[in-house]
Amino acid sequence: MNPLDTTFEQVIRWLHSTRSLSAAQAEQLLAADYVEPQTKTNVDRAWYVKLFIGISAWIAALFLISGVSSLAFIASGPVMTVAGLVLLGAALALKWARQRSIFWGQFAFALSLTGQGLFFGGFAQILFDTLQQPEEGAISQLALIVMATQILLFFIFPDTVHRLLSVIFASVAGIVLLVNELTNWALPSEQIDELLGALPPLLLMLFAVGLLWVWQSRTKFFASRWHELHAPLGYGLAIVMFGTALVTLFFDDMLDINTRFLWLASVGLALLLAHLAMQVIDEFANQFTQPRLAKFSVLIAIGLLLIPLYNTAGVWAALLALVLGFRQNGHLLLGLATLFLLFFIGFYYYSLDITLLNKSYALIGSGVLLLLVRFTAGRFLGHSDHEMARHDILPNRGEVSA
Amino acid sequence: MTNQPTRVDSNAAPDLPERLFSAARTGGLAFPALQRALRQVGYTRSLADWATFLNTLQLYLGALLLVSGVFFFFAYNWSDLHHFAKFGLVQAGIVGAAGLAHYLGLDKLSGKVSLTVAALLVGVLLAVYGQFYQTGADSYLLFLLWSLLIVGWVLIGKFQPLWFVFIALCNVTAFLFFEQTQGLSDDGFYQVTELLFLLNAGFLLLWEIARRRTMDWMENRSLPNVMGLVALVVITFPVAFTIMQIGSQYASIDGAHAIITALLYAATITAIFIIYGRIKHDLFMLTIAMFSLIALFITAMIQVLETANLDGPIALIVMGLVVVGLAGLAINLLQRISNSWETTSRGTTT
Numbered sequence: 001m002n003p004l005d006t007t008f009e010q011v012i013r014w015l016h017s018t019r020s021l022s023a024a025q026a027e028q029l030l031a032a033d034y035v036e037p038q039t040k041t042n043v044d045r046a047w048y049v050k051l052f053i054g055i056s057a058w059i060a061a062l063f064l065i066s067g068v069s070s071l072a073f074i075a076s077g078p079v080m081t082v083a084g085l086v087l088l089g090a091a092l093a094l095k096w097a098r099q100r101s102i103f104w105g106q107f108a109f110a111l112s113l114t115g116q117g118l119f120f121g122g123f124a125q126i127l128f129d130t131l132q133q134p135e136e137g138a139i140s141q142l143a144l145i146v147m148a149t150q151i152l153l154f155f156i157f158p159d160t161v162h163r164l165l166s167v168i169f170a171s172v173a174g175i176v177l178l179v180n181e182l183t184n185w186a187l188p189s190e191q192i193d194e195l196l197g198a199l200p201p202l203l204l205m206l207f208a209v210g211l212l213w214v215w216q217s218r219t220k221f222f223a224s225r226w227h228e229l230h231a232p233l234g235y236g237l238a239i240v241m242f243g244t245a246l247v248t249l250f251f252d253d254m255l256d257i258n259t260r261f262l263w264l265a266s267v268g269l270a271l272l273l274a275h276l277a278m279q280v281i282d283e284f285a286n287q288f289t290q291p292r293l294a295k296f297s298v299l300i301a302i303g304l305l306l307i308p309l310y311n312t313a314g315v316w317a318a319l320l321a322l323v324l325g326f327r328q329n330g331h332l333l334l335g336l337a338t339l340f341l342l343f344f345i346g347f348y349y350y351s352l353d354i355t356l357l358n359k360s361y362a363l364i365g366s367g368v369l370l371l372l373v374r375f376t377a378g379r380f381l382g383h384s385d386h387e388m389a390r391h392d393i394l395p396n397r398g399e400v401s402a
Numbered sequence: 403m404t405n406q407p408t409r410v411d412s413n414a415a416p417d418l419p420e421r422l423f424s425a426a427r428t429g430g431l432a433f434p435a436l437q438r439a440l441r442q443v444g445y446t447r448s449l450a451d452w453a454t455f456l457n458t459l460q461l462y463l464g465a466l467l468l469v470s471g472v473f474f475f476f477a478y479n480w481s482d483l484h485h486f487a488k489f490g491l492v493q494a495g496i497v498g499a500a501g502l503a504h505y506l507g508l509d510k511l512s513g514k515v516s517l518t519v520a521a522l523l524v525g526v527l528l529a530v531y532g533q534f535y536q537t538g539a540d541s542y543l544l545f546l547l548w549s550l551l552i553v554g555w556v557l558i559g560k561f562q563p564l565w566f567v568f569i570a571l572c573n574v575t576a577f578l579f580f581e582q583t584q585g586l587s588d589d590g591f592y593q594v595t596e597l598l599f600l601l602n603a604g605f606l607l608l609w610e611i612a613r614r615r616t617m618d619w620m621e622n623r624s625l626p627n628v629m630g631l632v633a634l635v636v637i638t639f640p641v642a643f644t645i646m647q648i649g650s651q652y653a654s655i656d657g658a659h660a661i662i663t664a665l666l667y668a669a670t671i672t673a674i675f676i677i678y679g680r681i682k683h684d685l686f687m688l689t690i691a692m693f694s695l696i697a698l699f700i701t702a703m704i705q706v707l708e709t710a711n712l713d714g715p716i717a718l719i720v721m722g723l724v725v726v727g728l729a730g731l732a733i734n735l736l737q738r739i740s741n742s743w744e745t746t747s748r749g750t751t752t
Binding site: 008011014015018020021025028029032042043046048049052053055056057059060061062063064066067068070071102103104105106107110114219220222223224225227280284287322326327329342345349355356357359360361362363364365366367368369370371373374377378 | 418421422423425426427428430431432433434435436437438439440442443445447449452455456457459460461463464465466467468469470471472473474475477478480685686689690692693696700714715716717718719720721722723725726727728729730731732733734736737740743744
């Protein structure tokens with residue numbers, strides 16, 4: 001017998017011995033087909049294969065969009081829209097009819113992206129050229145239709161990478177809609193500027209709350225019939241959150257973003273991190289001699305960190321994603337968060353308005369402080385790092401993919 | 403059989419949590435029982451896992467900030483500080499970090515990180531030397547010397563991040579050598595990519611040979627995968643360049659080097675499929691090889707269509723369909739190879 005089967009059996013028997021399962025339930029579970037390998041293979045699990053699928057579908061869609069849109073009979077907006085809808089419908093039908101086929105799955109993916117491109121392009125042409133709509137109204141309508149289509153596709157197109165793209169496109173369309181509506185609100189321009197200035201931190205917070213909820217509910221997702229929605233939603237929100245932080249950082253001048261509200265996002269994200277840390281401590285409350293002291297120390301640490309990092313929401317977003325990724329076994333989220341953490345910390349020191357010499361003091365000071373905290377905590381908790389030397393980067397765990 | 407299952411490493415049994423989730427989805431396993439099972443099999447993080455995570459994070463981040471600070475400090479080139487003081491400070495840093503590594507021991511993560519800090523400070527020492535003596539030497543010499551001086555530590559450190567630093571330094575040295583001695587003209591482009599390819603492929607080969615001795619620290623596949631990716635990228639580019647030049651009226655191909663890179667590319671792809679498809683089973687390497695092949699195929703097709711003046715809508719649609727077909731074929735092949743591995747591993751365990 002495969003040792004993995006034995007382990008599954010062991011777990012079920014252990015659950016029975018601890019009265020978590022009745023004898024009948026345990027036997028039923030063991031008799032069922034869970035001991036057989038899952039339908040998912042290593043190829044389905046690997047993130048780089050998913051990336052490969054996504055990139056090649058994009059390249060194919062670019063060729064297809066260029067080809068189809070330059071066909072003479074697809075020149076007008078309405079024809080483009082209809083052609084897009086037909087292709088989208090064909091893609092959906094193909095995906096559902098040939099769910100197990102890799103080739104047809106890939107074809108449906110590319111066809112869907114082509115259909116979307118034509119549909120949105122044609123719709124924009126109808127709004128701007130045929131109906132001669134004023135720009136502000138047309139942009140909102142277009143954003144709304146993109147958002148609605150992406151939300152619908154998220155549920156009905158059964159492909160992880162396609163769903164991930166839907167989350168990203170829907171979020172971007174939502175942002176465009178919000179900005180456009182705010183810009184055209186019947187308010188004095190100073191007030192509108194204030195509102196627009198407060199939008200990036202609010203959006204960052206919104207995506208972070210979404211990220212926190214989705215990842216904290218990972219086990220619930222996996223145990224439900226919605227399990228396939230978790231990965232695209234969780235990673236999509238992470239990408240959008242980091243994207244918003246990057247846009248705020250680099251395009252503040254171009255997009256006229258008022259960065260003086262960014263502290264709001266930093267404080268909000270720090271509070272989310274504190275909330276997460278409290279949950280973790282509560283989880284192990286019976287293993288702490290003084291759980292309240294542990295909570296207090298964490299709150300003090302976060303509060304102290306907020307003093308120098310009050311205006312760097314990216315660092316807080318990355319820290320939140322890092323802790324979430326570790327807690328929920330999200331390998332890829334952990335990797336993504338580590339990269340962004342390094343980037344945002346680097347950018348923070350780079351953009352400090354002080355001399356190189358003072359920056360070096362700040363860096364050395366931060367480094368020494370972290371090492372001292374580690375040393376003190378190690379002494380306090382009696383922790384050894386012999387175990388860690390086995391892992392070269394961060395401790396690895398198998399990731400369950402949806 | 404015991405009733406109490408031991409905490410299993412989820413890496414060894416990736417299917418186990420999935421099977422539990424699958425059981426929960428059908429309603430056979432209630433949510434509280436699922437949570438207990440996940441905790442018991444080590445899927446849910448324990449307090450010890452958290453301690454290790456925070457400890458590791460603080461160590462890596464602390465060391466990184468500290469070394470960056472030292473780099474910034476000497477980059478400032480503070481004139482008030484006498485050069486002997488500068489040399490003394492860096493040398494004290496190197497001796498201190500190496501001494502700490504010795505004191506902590508290289509079987510501990512903190513010891514390995516200390517050794518890496520010492521290796522990085524060697525670069526600072528060479529930079530300070532260059533600042534003061536203004537030797538006029540090319541900067542590739544600094545990186546070459548840096549790599550040579552730390553090679554001993556790299557060998558005894560048995561630490562992937564330190565190897566990463568070393569291999570990155572070798573790459574920078576090779577690139578700067580060509581840039582500063584020969585320039586990156588068409589000939590130089592072929593030569594530099596050949597050298598970078600040989601360097602990374604050579605390291606990868608050595609790594610795979612050494613890995614056969616089953617060393618714990620080499621278990622993680624991140625570094626060999628990065629080396630493989632770099633090697634494949636730097637050899638794919640000149641071949642794509644050659645393809646784009648063929649048929650172009652402004653072609654400037656160095657025939658000998660074009661053939662050499664094409665042969666190296668063919669040998670690499672073959673080696674990847676043999677080594678990672680049959681001997682070492684690495685899906686990442688196979689995936690990037692497929693991606694590279696498709697990229698070259700698309701480049702060739704675009705070139706053919708352009709040369710034949712076929713750039714109308716039908717040609718574009720055909721190109722799109724070809725990309726879909728090739729990607730589908732590649733994934734199908736990956737799936738078959740992966741299935742054959744699973745069949746083989748099941749055959750050996752029963």
